[in-house]
Amino acid sequence: MAAALMAGGMAVAGGPVPATAPVLAGPQFGHYSPAAQFDGIISASQYVTMRDGVQLAVRIDRPSQGGKLVEGRFPVIWHHSLSISQAAADGAGDRVSDYRRVQELVRHGYVVVQVARRGNGQSFGAMRGYHDRNETQDAFEMVEWLSTQPWSDGKVGMYGCSNTGDAAMQSLTVRPPALKAVWAGCFSWHKFDAFRRGGIFAQWGTGPSRTLEQDMAVAPVDGDGDKRLLAVAAQQHRNSTNLFEMWKSLPYRDSWSPQVFSRFWGEGSIASYASQMRLSGVPVYIQGGWFDELRDQGLIARMNLPGARILIGPWKHCDNDDFALLQEMQRFFDRHLKGIDTGIDAQAPIHYFTMNAAKGSEWRASQSWPVAGATPTPFHLSAKGQVGAMAATPVKAPWSLSFAANYDVRCPDAGSGSRVQPCHVVGAGPGFAGRPVLSDTEVTGDPLVDVWVAADGSDANVFAYLEDVAPDGTVRVVTEGRIKASLRATSQAPWALPAGVPWMRAYAQDAQPLTPGEAVHLRFAMMPTSWVFQKGHRMQVTITGADHRERLREPAKAPRITILGGADRAAQVILPVVR
Template sequence: MRPALLALLLAMVPAGAGAGAQTEGPAPATAPASTASAFGQYAPPKQFTEQVTETFYLPMRDGTRLAVLVARPAVGGKAAEGRFPVIWHHSLSSTQQDGDGVGPRKGGFSSMPGLTDHGYVVVQVARRGNGQSFGTMRGYHDRNEAHDAYELIEWLGTQSWSSGKVGQYGCSNTGDAAMHAMTVNAPHLAAVFAGCFSWNKYDAMRRGGIFAQWGTGPTRTVEQDMAVPPVAGDEGKVLLRQAAEEHQRGVRLFDVWNALPYRDSFSPQLQSTFWFEGSASSYKPQILQGKVPLYIVGGWRDELRDQGLIARMNIPGARIVIGDWLHCENEDFALVQEAHRFFDRHLKGIDTGIDRDPPIHYFVVGANGSKGEWRRAGQWPLPQSRLVPFGLSAKGLVQDKVFTAPFSTAFSVDYTVKPCPEALSGSRVQPCHQPGQGLSLAGKPLPRPVEVTGHGLADLWIAADTPDANLFVYLEDIAPDGKIKIVTEGRLKASLRKLATAPWSLPGIPWHRAFAEDAAPLTPGVPVRLQFDFMPTSYTFAKGHRIQFTFTGSDHRERARDPQAQPARITLISDRDHPSSVSLPLVSK
């Protein structure tokens, strides 16, 4: 940060915000051997049992005031003397509300402020245009937010109660904010713990070129903003109302994304090709230059699970844990303990054993007699998995065959499709099987358990009677009693089928550049080849169960359908000139 600007920020902090002695805090103890390598169970003794907090506004370079909450370890009701590492959260409010996107589970991201017990200062900052902060949100994770993160990190790293080591955490929208903080090379940023974020926003939010994503960011009314607790000194909510009214000048994110059908679409509202501006992937060279350690959290039932795995491939040294979790949830896993182990290593220099762990921890759903089990890996995709093709036939799936006999079947597309009871809603929304919808092809009952771990691939030929069509394919598990469970899915807009080489590393999956010039309309009745990936999974099909693929042209999660991509029927084709198959990454035992 420029010296003059840093001095201005320090001068404008309210009295007491930088209180504390200049001596170093208590020397951290070496992690006990019993916890040094205990994945998800790190639990050294507490150093403190009290916490004090204060809230205030901090001005940014353009004068925009951001709301800050600082929680510090305390003794006898007063802030503990000494300097401590800082962990902060670039959130939607400074008081961590339920709608801020860090998950509802206790023991998860929302419990991070409890790390003051272990000698950390924990800080919450409402991003500009959100919560108690002033300003107007421009898009979602633009460079304004990234530059705010730089200023905040440098401010946090130079306070009298700070050791100079700053870590950042977040999940969902705040996980994205943490990733963007890695793009500005703030000298005091020393570690990032981020979950359920997008590596590339187009691939995450318009997966396969289709707007079938739940997330379009916060859009809150003045009344909703007025419901959050105000900053200290603003008990009458005068400043909060001013901030809430400024927020309303922002452009509704749904309208922005709906107007950007291609990766290179220009946003007139934001005056940029915003898929590029808002993607962490666009700043890969800056991230690599910063060399900040990164720990990623994902879930096999989260819409963004592939994004974390791809980010790990592109950021050397990054770690990842993926459980059988929904968006920003972690069930009974001790997530804060694992974050604590990570931050103790990189912010306090303690040998917690984390450096000796393989970088990938993943849960295999249905393994170990259906209980599931945790496994570790050094690389992804797993070297022991192999892509096995399943050919399509009139009698169902044929394993290890790309083509068996000519096959052509048309299925109707129902655009009135509604979610089934188990689909959930909001950030937890899931695809669901709709009986009688689309075309379902199943294999024979399995003679033994089959593990699928990795990214499935679809290589399909279709024809339609419209200039475009959306194709969804679900991998499903059919139990002996006929109950159907969706394991994972893939999708692609037919007009954006052209393949290209991605500007970042991928786990052996197809990539579509999806520029406007790449769009290729369909000719009615003429077959076209669609190649795309399934979102990754780790799932064991039990003995006696059957593997099924269901093909549809619509999905209840679609946010805004393209009128050019609504055929009445889609024809799925497989013959010698147009061999169709779906391949799954089966793990050898």
């Protein structure tokens, strides 16, 4: 089949989108926009005491009419955040648009609540790790407290994105009876796979961290105008775990942390409690973006939580640009907290945006992931000297291409914070480019990399980027994958993964150091994407030995890496081409 894709150029038949992955009429899937019931919001804040005496700060937004508080019972939506102030440093900060507008749902008959997690914002206590079981137990108690307040009708929903999306998902693992719906964006299914992806510490974030001065700058809880209580809370925060130092000390999935006395990758991951989450039966709506480093985690979570929905747009971390995300959130919560038929149940559980698709056909729907019609299609790598190429047919003659890893790689346009993106850096590593595609070619799914490499050290970090090369030479990174060569051993994953995606257990006992100069087989996944390579553009795979996002290199460095192919050594990228 692969040979048929070549005809003077790299030609992959685009064809119509299958009926099982329909093109949607527009981004507002339900066109659901009910009128507001109330004209105002009244806020109040207080402390709520947890089981161990730690006090959490809570801000409660309730509906008002004509300037007067509306009495009555309403469903509650709450946010397990980093402060009750919705400040730029909370959650994903000012990059988030509609997540910062959820209070507007108060006018539609909800009570919306902000809760500062222990060790953060106005709350007391210290943060032990990141989404540990202390925080999760707090979530259980908070759901039950919210459900019994005189302004609550007993039905509770949660929302969040980034670290607060993770906090919302964590609540499912303890199954609070009053929790009826969760909306979560850009979170991790398993923290090792999210923050040590491929065994490599190359991530833009290491969790919340604030100075004493920053803690004291937040607005205090009502009645603490002199910030006396806030000062005590801020001092207690100094005892929180330094997440960067902890994550540095955990190179394997089963590493033990003496800082928190657990194998924390497991303790802090919702994947460890998948059966409890399924037993909860709580409806879940997941949001992701094709330019977010956690997009694969959301898709994996949906696969392992029957009935969950997912929305993936052309966005960076927690962004939604001009998409009416708050409208979609209301459609979800109105269905599950108010029992309104919003049309959401009749629609496919997966909505995704296809980059570069024809205008008006970008939004697609699917019943499953991988999507119907996506065919794993191998594209073979080869090289003549230092010139790499990619083609539909393999090269039988043995070949090799050696390069020096560039550890001073710079990416000036990569962004900062959670907007950090992978980028093409000229000279960072060899590129394997195909011929121009003869027709628009859609790749939707999880690309795989299958190569043999050798290095002159005991280990090597290997990065692979799928790129789109325009006729004018402009290079755009479509998606990327990475693997620490010593952690290449694959295992059967303890949860569902997309078909064909390999999984590395990455326990300490699985580490296989390299013998300098000896070739090893690497097979790893790139993160999922949905991208149309337009007619005349070229597909390219670039392989490097370093990335500008690396926070730590362990072991030190492998100055030269060699890619090998031909004969019985596979050198290919397998792309999910939609016919």
